[in-house]
Amino acid sequence: MADLVYRRVLHDLKSRIHDNQFPDKRLPDERSLSEAYNVSRSSIKRALGVLANQGIIFKKRGSGTFINPLYMKNQTIFHYEGSNLGITDSFKSDGQTQGIKLLSFKVVPANEEMQQDLFLEKGDFVYEISRLRLFDDHPFMIERGFIPIKIAPELSQKVVSGSIFNYLEDVQNKVVTKSFMTMKVAPSNEEDQELLGLKPTEPVAIMEGIFFLDDGTPFEVSNMRLRYDYFNYNTFVTLDEE
């Protein structure tokens, strides 16, 4: 994976940018880069495309490719590297503790919706895992996840009481790299109010997602209900390609 041509170029250019090797904030033109790296112009383009997506450079047709001055300044805000799809790792824990309380752990037949979402056949089974997430002993999220048993046949109660993604990666060498999420807002229902300690006027954020493995296999559908005051989603959107 790391020996791909465009990736080699990408990493090299990135470190050269960080090393300030382009003091005029301008990169060489694509044809020169192609020659210098001894790769095709398409590969250069691909590497530059990734950098542009990350907001590190700007291309201006007809004039050249330039380093984004904002990127070099305000690194904290605009830097989008190493985000994480898993919940356990999405919360900053500077000394605070995260906890998981297992509410229920069952095996159930996949309903029709689930069959579609997870690419299952009629009669396939899924784990249904309900958990309460705690942050410094305060519950902030109800999580109900469904995972096909045929993808992870030996999930145990112990495993689902911890980070499932970490288990998968460490033990089974499966990596979750994509997710499709949809976010909504709703008034809290009675279960929310009880489990999350909310007043009737206090709402929840709802995140539903499908998580995919590296190869595109849908791995889990998850429904998450969060205390409104623990929800904060940041995103950097670019529209280069419509």
Next chain:
Amino acid sequence: MADLVYRRVLHDLKSRIHDNQFPDKRLPDERSLSEAYNVSRSSIKRALGVLANQGIIFKKRGSGTFINPLYMKNQTIFHYEGSNLGITDSFKSDGQTQGIKLLSFKVVPANEEMQQDLFLEKGDFVYEISRLRLFDDHPFMIERGFIPIKIAPELSQKVVSGSIFNYLEDVQNKVVTKSFMTMKVAPSNEEDQELLGLKPTEPVAIMEGIFFLDDGTPFEVSNMRLRYDYFNYNTFVTLDEE
């Protein structure tokens, strides 16, 4: 712009997907598409790549290209799907009407936070534009935006009563292509309840964003409060290209 090959394919495939012309949730393979559209496989790949980025399809190496089942569900009104940064264009208007009611339009000095976000100097001024967005005559969003006067010196009351982004693009040839957004949830306050017609138990979604022009210039900071039942944000996160 619209006559690009990959865009033609992209739009065609997109509408075929929406029309449910692939009932088995599977697209033809790339080589067949290439032949069917009479374009190169690279162009097919590019179109499919955009669809994949938008989370509409996903590709499984070795087996094929499939439609994301979650995408077809959850099609509410506010629908950001990376297709457009502007609000006016983010709403599906199949016959429905969108409206904007101007609440206030002032010029004020930029406070310190604004100076940072919009890269302004001490003493610079910004427009403060408050608007109520309507959908089929129902208010669904309160929008308060701040734009530096030095970037758009001749904004008029008429312009800010319509789509500012469209005005910029059509009249000034400036295009907004990037944004940094943060989303939260909160109980509705009295102003929300009055303007959006909410009950005290009904919440709002809050979106705050900085919008950037093509060349990286920050153009607007905006704070948006939406009726909870009009909010639905879909996003597809990939950790692929690092």
Next chain:
DNA sequence: AAGTGGTCTAGACCACTAC
């Protein structure tokens, strides 16, 4: 073994910018 998506190349032509 056949079929699928992924990567990469070499080169043509186009559209825009700067001088």
Next chain:
DNA sequence: TAGTGGTCTAGACCACTTA
């Protein structure tokens, strides 16, 4: 007019999945 990035092609080869 020269130089830049953008689009597109045709085809080779690789990696993975499925049977």
